[in-house]
Each structure stands twice: as C-alpha cells, then as structure tokens.
Amino acid sequence: MQSNLFRWLFEDPVMAGSNGGLPGTEVFHFLWPWLIFCIAGLLLTFYYSVEGRKRFVKSKPLAKRMLDNYLGWFAVICVVGLPLIFARVYLSGYFFAWRFWRYLWLLSMVVWAATWIYYLVRKYPSERAGFKAYQTQQKYVPKGNRSKRNARAGSR
Template sequence: MQTNLFRWLFEDPVTAGSNGGLPGTEPFHFLWPWLIFCIAGLLITFYYSVEGRKRFVKSKPLAKRMLDNYLGWFAVICFIGLPLIFARVYLDGYFFAWRFWRYLWLLSLLVWAGVWVFHLVKRYPQERAGYDAYKSRQQYMPRGNKRKAASR
C-alpha cells in the first residue's frame, strides 16, 4: 500500500474518514494529551512570571534571563496549540484541521526544545564562567561612597 504524503498532510478529517471507509470523520486520538500539555505549559509559564521569578531565580541572573526568554517562547507555542486543537475537533472540514498544522506545531516545539538544550549544554557554561569572572573582578573594585555623592 503506497501512501501519498502530500494528500495525508493536507487532507481534512471529513475527507480522510470517507476515504478510509469510516462512517464519519477521522477520530482525533491525541485530544487530551495535547490539551493537557498546552494548558500545563501556559500554567507553568504564568506561575513563573508571577511567582517563580522571585522565588526560584532571584539571585541567579543568568538562569533568570534564560528562563525569561525560553519560557516566553514556550508560552507562545502552547498558546498557538490551543486553537489548532480547537480547529481539529470542532472545524472538521476546514483549513486549520489539516494534519500539516499540527505537525508544523510539533516541529516548532521540537526546535524550541533543541535550542534550549543547545543553550544549556553549550552556551550556559560559558556565560556562567564569564559571570563568575565578572563577580570576582567586582570584589576588588573600589566602591563609591554614597554619603559623599548624596551631599553634593
């Protein structure tokens, strides 16, 4: 049996169900895992932005900057995933119900995870070493007298 990848990616669930011999639309088996993933991703990002920045990474500026950047993009990816799931479930025969959009979304999630792992493995240790060197240099720098500066 030969499958046509183009047709498989760009076929709406109603047509795919009728071509596959199903009485209705093609079922969407991953509704709950995707929905839970997207909602959990948005909740984690929201918690981090409200409370986690102050509690977990208050004294670690490199980790704070990294989490700010990458969790922001993670929230965008999760936010885009919710309308794609909605379109697949409720808008069966329309443009955004195609498999192509869900696999493009999954590809963006994998690219995001790859960039984050690359940053953790390759760039974060270099930035950490540079920050530690900066902190050790700062302890030998003379500090200004705030009392003299305020009286002028």
C-alpha cells in the same frame, strides 16, 4: 509517495475518514494529551511569571534571563496549540484541521527544545563562568563613597 504524503498532510479529517472507509470523520486520538500539555505549559509559565521569578531565580540573573526567554516562547507555542486543537476537534472540515498545522506546531516544539538544549550545553556554561569571573572581579574593585557624591549633587 510524494503525492500521498502531500494528500495525507493537507487532507481534512472529513475527507480522510471517507477515503479511509470510515462512516464519519477521522478520529483524533491525541486530544486529551495535547490539551493537558498546552494547559500545563500555560500554567507553568504563568506560575513562573507571577511567583517563580521571585522565589527560584531571584539571585541568579543568568537563569532568570534564560527562563524568561525560553518559557516565554513555550507559552507562545502552547497558546498557538490550543486553537489548532480546537480547529481539529470542532472545525474538522476546514483549513486549520489539516494535519500539516499540527505537525508544523510539533516541529516548532522540537525546534524550541533543541535551541534550549543547545543553549544549556554550549552557551550557558561559558556565560556562567564569565558571570562568576565578573562577580569575583567586582569584589576587588573599590566602591566610591556615594554619600559624598550625593551630597555634592544636592548642593549644586
């Protein structure tokens, strides 16, 4: 079983097709779904970085920080996915056409989603409560007179 899994992961599509009795390379059935996923992910992160930060999370610093971190990693995953898909389709007899790279890429997406869910469930509620407490505290802290301080600084 272990040798078959090893062979299945690290076999290029040309060899997999000839070993499976196919006349050519093994067919890659997931080209369009993965391509659409990667392009949509890149468009989403581009839209967020250009317009979404100002429009949706302008007054929410915790949400802005969370989306900056996690959408940045999502963009990296999508950028890495495009050459892997290209290698599978056009470089079918070479190193990056192995299934191992696509499953490693898929594992990175699962880890990314798990860390985001963990953050949303475990850490974000406590950070949000702490930030609300800080905002409430700042309502009652007296503010200094900035005009006097600026006037004194200019007269030195």
